[in-house]
Amino acid sequence: MNSDAIARPLWRRLIGFNLLGGIVLGIVGFYFGWWLGHQIKADSLDYFGDTNQNDVALMLGYLFSVIGFLVGLGFANYPLARMLGRDRSHVENEEGGVGRYFGLCTDHKVVGIQYLLGIGLFFFIGGVNAMLIRAELLRPSPQLFGAGNYLTLVGLHGTMMMGIMTSGVLGPFANYFVPLMIGARRMAFPRIEAITFWLLMAAGTILMTTIFFGGFPTGWTGYAPLNVQANYGFDSYIFFFALVGLSMMLLGLNMIVTIISMRAPGLTWSRLPIFCWGALSTSVLMVLAAPVLIAALLMVAFDRSVQTSFFLSSAGGSPYLFQNLFWFFGHPEVYVLALPGFGIILEILPVFARKPLWGYRTAVAGILGVALLSFFVWQHHLFVSGLNSSLRPFYMFSTEAISVPTGLVFLAGMATLWRAKIRYTVPMLFCLAWFFNFFIGGASGVFLSDVPSDVSTHGTFFVMAHFHYAIMGGLIFAFFAAIYYWVPKMFGVALNERLGKIHFWMMFIAFNSTFAPLFALGLMGMPRRVVTYPSHLQPLNDWVSVSAFVLGASMLVFLGNVVYSLVIVRKPAPANPWESRSLEWTTPTPVPVGNFDRPPVIDSDPYDYGVPPVALPPPPAAQAPAPG
Amino acid sequence: MRRIAIAWFVLSAILTPIVVAVIAPTLPPGNASNASSGQVFDDTVLFGIVTPIAVAIAVYFFYAMFVFRRRGPEPQEGVATRDNPGVHIPWLVGTTVIVLFLATFGTAELADAGAGGGQGPDPAFKPSGKVLPVQVIAQQWEFTYRYPTYGGVETAHLELPVGQQVAFHVTSLDVIHSFWAPKLGVKADANPGVDNIAYVKPEEELSFEIHCSELCGLWHGYMFDTGQVVSPSAFGEWIHEQQRVFAPATKVLPKYATHYFPEPERRGG
Numbered sequence: 001m002n003s004d005a006i007a008r009p010l011w012r013r014l015i016g017f018n019l020l021g022g023i024v025l026g027i028v029g030f031y032f033g034w035w036l037g038h039q040i041k042a043d044s045l046d047y048f049g050d051t052n053q054n055d056v057a058l059m060l061g062y063l064f065s066v067i068g069f070l071v072g073l074g075f076a077n078y079p080l081a082r083m084l085g086r087d088r089s090h091v092e093n094e095e096g097g098v099g100r101y102f103g104l105c106t107d108h109k110v111v112g113i114q115y116l117l118g119i120g121l122f123f124f125i126g127g128v129n130a131m132l133i134r135a136e137l138l139r140p141s142p143q144l145f146g147a148g149n150y151l152t153l154v155g156l157h158g159t160m161m162m163g164i165m166t167s168g169v170l171g172p173f174a175n176y177f178v179p180l181m182i183g184a185r186r187m188a189f190p191r192i193e194a195i196t197f198w199l200l201m202a203a204g205t206i207l208m209t210t211i212f213f214g215g216f217p218t219g220w221t222g223y224a225p226l227n228v229q230a231n232y233g234f235d236s237y238i239f240f241f242a243l244v245g246l247s248m249m250l251l252g253l254n255m256i257v258t259i260i261s262m263r264a265p266g267l268t269w270s271r272l273p274i275f276c277w278g279a280l281s282t283s284v285l286m287v288l289a290a291p292v293l294i295a296a297l298l299m300v301a302f303d304r305s306v307q308t309s310f311f312l313s314s315a316g317g318s319p320y321l322f323q324n325l326f327w328f329f330g331h332p333e334v335y336v337l338a339l340p341g342f343g344i345i346l347e348i349l350p351v352f353a354r355k356p357l358w359g360y361r362t363a364v365a366g367i368l369g370v371a372l373l374s375f376f377v378w379q380h381h382l383f384v385s386g387l388n389s390s391l392r393p394f395y396m397f398s399t400e401a402i403s404v405p406t407g408l409v410f411l412a413g414m415a416t417l418w419r420a421k422i423r424y425t426v427p428m429l430f431c432l433a434w435f436f437n438f439f440i441g442g443a444s445g446v447f448l449s450d451v452p453s454d455v456s457t458h459g460t461f462f463v464m465a466h467f468h469y470a471i472m473g474g475l476i477f478a479f480f481a482a483i484y485y486w487v488p489k490m491f492g493v494a495l496n497e498r499l500g501k502i503h504f505w506m507m508f509i510a511f512n513s514t515f516a517p518l519f520a521l522g523l524m525g526m527p528r529r530v531v532t533y534p535s536h537l538q539p540l541n542d543w544v545s546v547s548a549f550v551l552g553a554s555m556l557v558f559l560g561n562v563v564y565s566l567v568i569v570r571k572p573a574p575a576n577p578w579e580s581r582s583l584e585w586t587t588p589t590p591v592p593v594g595n596f597d598r599p600p601v602i603d604s605d606p607y608d609y610g611v612p613p614v615a616l617p618p619p620p621a622a623q624a625p626a627p628g
Numbered sequence: 629m630r631r632i633a634i635a636w637f638v639l640s641a642i643l644t645p646i647v648v649a650v651i652a653p654t655l656p657p658g659n660a661s662n663a664s665s666g667q668v669f670d671d672t673v674l675f676g677i678v679t680p681i682a683v684a685i686a687v688y689f690f691y692a693m694f695v696f697r698r699r700g701p702e703p704q705e706g707v708a709t710r711d712n713p714g715v716h717i718p719w720l721v722g723t724t725v726i727v728l729f730l731a732t733f734g735t736a737e738l739a740d741a742g743a744g745g746g747q748g749p750d751p752a753f754k755p756s757g758k759v760l761p762v763q764v765i766a767q768q769w770e771f772t773y774r775y776p777t778y779g780g781v782e783t784a785h786l787e788l789p790v791g792q793q794v795a796f797h798v799t800s801l802d803v804i805h806s807f808w809a810p811k812l813g814v815k816a817d818a819n820p821g822v823d824n825i826a827y828v829k830p831e832e833e834l835s836f837e838i839h840c841s842e843l844c845g846l847w848h849g850y851m852f853d854t855g856q857v858v859s860p861s862a863f864g865e866w867i868h869e870q871q872r873v874f875a876p877a878t879k880v881l882p883k884y885a886t887h888y889f890p891e892p893e894r895r896g897g
Contacts, residue, residue, distance in 0.1 A: 147846050219843045225820065226803040226845055313821030314889040319804055320819070354698075355706035362716045384806065385817040386798070386824030389747035392738060397731035407723040411716060414685070417692040420706035424697065432693065439685055443678050450734040452670040452743035455815045456657045459806055459841035523656045525810040527841040530849035534837075579703065610708030 017074030018103035022198070029068025033060035053232040055305040058213065062239040066202050073198055074104045078191065090191060094593050104198070106190035109591055112176025113490060114197050116483075119171055122164040122204045124555075129157035131552045134545040140535045150531040152215025152233070156207065159220040159237060161471075163244040164204055166286070166333060168475060169340035170251060171197065173482050174279040176490060178255065180584035180591065181273045183264025183600040188257040196251040203243035210236035219529055221330075224311030224322035228303045235304070242297045245290035245329075248336070252286030255279055264583075266602035273582060273606050274357060277364050278343015281371035282336050288375070289332035296325035320387050327378035335374040337471050341438075341478035342367055342409050345431050348485050349413055351580045352428035353420035356607040363412035369405025373398060383454045392451050399449035406442060410435070425578070426500035430481035433508050437473025441466060444519065462522025465515045473511065480507075480558070488573035491566055492589045499561035506554035513547035582606040635687045640680040648676045657813045660836065660857070662829045663744025664813030670737050677726065741827040746798055746807075746816025749823040749886065755793050759827070762788070763797040763884070766805035766818035769847040771838060780884040781871045786855035789863035790833050798824040799887045806842035809855060817842055823886035830857040 037057025081088040093100040094107040136144045187193045216234040299310040309315035311322045350357045376398045444466040447453045488494045576585040652672040657664040741755040763774040774782045798807045800818035808815045816826035840851035
C-alpha cells in the first residue's frame with residue numbers, strides 16, 4: 001500500500017487482493033464446487049443416494065474454496081500477468097504498514113510473523129480441544145459431549161497439533177531467521193514462501209469446518225477402512241492433511257534451496273549456525289515424507305468419493321497399505337516436529353552458557369543421523385498389527401539405533417554447559433527443561449521400541465504420554481525458548497522477564513504433573529481415545545485433568561505476558577539484548593526490508609564465546625567440510 | 629568430574645537395585661501368563677539400563693547448573709572448549725553398545741513365541757507343543773470367539789484353560805480393531821481379511837479385562853469385555869455347554885475360516 005492508498009476511505013482500502021478478498025472468493029468457490037458436485041451423475045455414485053452424503057460435492061467444494069482463497073489473496077496475479085506478457089515485479093507488499101500482514105507478502109520477515117500469529121491461533125484452538133478432552137475425562141462415563149463429539153475433539157486436537165505444528169518452528173522462526181543467519185536478503189522463492197503460509201491457514205480453517213459436517217471418528221491417524229466408513233466430516237481431514245503436506249513440501253524445498261545457495265561469502269558448511277542445520281534436515285524430511293502422505297490421502301479420497309477400493313480388503317485392497325503409507329510419512333513427521341527443537345536448543349544454549357557450542361560436528365552428525373534413520377523405523381507403529389512379524393527385530397534395532405544420534409545431540413548440549421557461566425534467562429530455562437522432558441520422552445521411547453514391552457503399552461496412554469513428552473516437551477518447550485529469545489528481534493520489544501519465569505515454572509511443573517501419570521494409566525490398562533474408563537482409574541485421571549487445566553492456565557499467563565509487554569508497556573529492546581554473536585543480531589531492530597546494506601562476510605562460526613582455555617592454543621578456524 | 633562420578637556411582641548403586649528388584653517386577657501386566665511375565669522381565673531389564681543413565685544425566689545437569697552458573701551481575705564468559713575426541717568417541721561407543729545389547733535382548737525375548745503380540749497369518753516366532761486355536765472376531769463394537777476344534781462354536785464370552793498354549797486368530801468383520809487382554813499380555817490388531825495370530829499360555833486362573841485398543845469408531849470406548857482363565861476340567865464343561873446351547877446357531881454360521889467378509893462391498897472401480 002502506498003501513500004495515496006492510505007488517503008482512500010477504509011472500505012475502499014479493504015477491497016482488493018487481500019485476506020478479505022480471499023475469504024470472499026473462498027466462500028464463493030466452496031458453493032460453486034458444492035453445486036458442481038451435485039450435478040455429477042454416475043452409477044458408482046448412486047451410493048450417495050442411500051446416505052445423503054455427497055463426498056464428491058464436498059471435496060469439490062473444498063477444492064474450489066482453496067483455489068478461490070488463493071486467487072482472492074492475489075496469488076494468480078503474477079503468473080497471469082506474465083502469461084499475458086506484462087512486466088510485473090515478483091515483489092509484493094514489502095513496503096507499507098499493517099496491511100501487508102493481511103495478504104500476500106513476499107518479505108520473509110512479514111511471513112515469519114504471519115506464521116507466528118497464525119500458528120499461535122491454531123495452537124490455541126488445539127489446546128482448547130485438549131482442555132475439553134480432559135474435562136470430559138474427569139468422570140469415567142460420558143458427561144459433557146458423548147462418544148461421537150468426544151472422538152471429534154480427540155481427532156481435532158491430534159490432527160490440528162500434528163498438522164499445524166509441523167511448521168511450528170520452521171514457519172515462524174526459520175522463515176524469519178534463516179536468511180538473517182546466512183546473510184541473505186530474502187528466501188530463495190519468496191512467493192512460494194508466502195503460499196506455504198496461506199495454504200496452512202486454509203488447511204486449518206477447512207479442518208474446523210468438520211464441525212458443520214458431523215466431525216470424524218478416526219483420530220489423527222485416520223486408519224482405513226474406518227476412514228472410508230466415516231461420514232463426510234472426514235473429507236475435511238483429507239483436505240487438511242493434503243494442504244498441510246503441500247505446504248510442508250514447498251516450505252522444505254524453499255528452505256533447502258535457500259540454505260544451499262544463498263549463504264553469504266565465507267559461510268562455509270562448518271560455520272553454518274546449528275539452527276540452520278536443524279531447519280535443513282527438517283526440510284529434507286518434509287520434502288521426502290509429505291508426498292507419500294498426499295498420495296495416501298488421494299487414494300482415500302478416491303475410495304470415499306468414486307468408490308475405488310485401495311484400502312478395502314473385501315474388494316481386493318489392503319488396510320495395511322494405508323498404515324504403511326501413513327507411517328512412512330508419519331514417523332519422519334514426528335522428527336519434523338523434533339529436529340527444529342534440537343536446532344533451537346543447541347543454538348540458544350551457547351549464548352547463555354557463554355561458551356562455544358561444544359562438538360559442533362558431533363551435533364550436526366547427530367541431527368543428520370536422526371533425519372536419516374527416521375525413514376527406517378516406521379513399522380514400529382505396527383508391531384502388533386500382524387504385518388511382517390519376521391521384520392520386527394530389524395525395526396526394533398533401527399528404532400533403538402535412533403538413540404545413538406540423539407545421544408550425540410544430548411552430548412553436545414551437556415558438554416556445552418561444562419565450565420560455562422550460565423545465565424538463567426527465560427529462554428535458557430526452557431532449553432534446560434527441554435533436556436529433562438526429552439530425556440523422559442526418549443527413555444520411554446526405548447520401552448516402546450522393544451517389541452515385548454510394546455505389546456503391553458501399544459495403543460495405550462503410555463504411548464500418549466511418550467509422544468507428548470517428546471513433542472510437547474521437546475518441540476513446544478523449544479518453541480517457547482525461541483519465542484522468548486527472538487521476540488526482541490522480531491517485534492523490537494522484549495517480553496517481561498518475571499512473567500516469563502512465572503509462565504515457565506507453571507508450564508514445566510504442570511506439564512510433568514499432567515503427562516507423567518499417563519505412563520501409569522497406560523500400564524494400568526487405559527487405551528487411547530476412550531470416552532469411558534474403569535472407575536478405579538478416576539483419581540489418577542482427575543489429577544491429570546486438573547494438572548492439564550493448570551497447564552492451560554500457564555498458556556494464559558504467556559498470553560498475558562504478550563499483551564502486557566507488546567501492547568501495554570512496549571519497552572524497546574536493544575538490537576542485541578542477549579549479547580549474541582550470531583549474525584541475525586547484528587542487524588538493526590526492526591530489521592530493514594533488504595536485511596543487509598551489503599552482503600556480510602563471515603570469518604568464523606557464530607559461537608565465538610568464552611575465554612580460550614589457558615593451556616591450549618586458540619581453536620583453529622574450521623576449514624574442513626562438515627560431515628554429510 | 630570426579631565428584632559427579634562419585635555421586636553417580638552412589639546414587640545409581642542405591643536406586644538401580646530398588647527399581648529393578650522392588651518397583652519393576654510389581655508393574656503391570658503382571659505374571660498371569662508366559663507373555664505377560666516375559667513383558668515384565670523385559671521392562672525390568674530396560675529399567676535396569678535406563679536408571680543408571682537417567683541418574684548420570686540428572687547428576688551431571690544438577691552439578692553443571694549449580695556450579696557453572698554466573699555469579700554476580702557483571703558479564704562473564706565461560707571457557708572456550710570446542711571439542712574433545714576423548715569424550716565423544718567413548719560416548720558414541722557406549723551408546724552403540726547399549727543399543728546393540730537392547731536390540732539383541734529384545735529379539736531374544738521376542739523369540740519366545742512373539743511375546744504375546746500379533747504376528748500375522750505366518751508367525752515368525754512359534755511356540756512348541758500342542759496349541760488350542762481360538763478365533764477372535766472383532767466387529768463394531770464387540771468381540772466374539774470361535775473355537776474351531778470344538779465344532780466351530782461361536783461364543784460371546786472368552787474362556788481359556790489354564791496351562792494350555794493358546795493361539796488367538798484375530799480377525800475383523802469391518803474396520804481395524806485391536807484385541808488387548810492386558811493381564812494376559814496379549815495384543816493383536818484385528819484387520820478385516822487378515823488372520824493375525826498371537827500366542828499365549830495362561831498360567832493362573834483369573835478373570836481378565838479385554839479392551840479394544842485401536843480406534844474403531846463411535847463406541848470404541850465401550851468395546852470391552854471380561855474373560856476367564858479356568859481349570860481344564862471347568863473349561864471342558866463350559867465349552868460343551870456352549871456347543872449344546874449354540875448348536876442351532878453354529879449350523880447357520882459360515883464355515884470356520886481364517887477371515888470373513890460379511891457382505892459384498894458396493895464399489896464402483
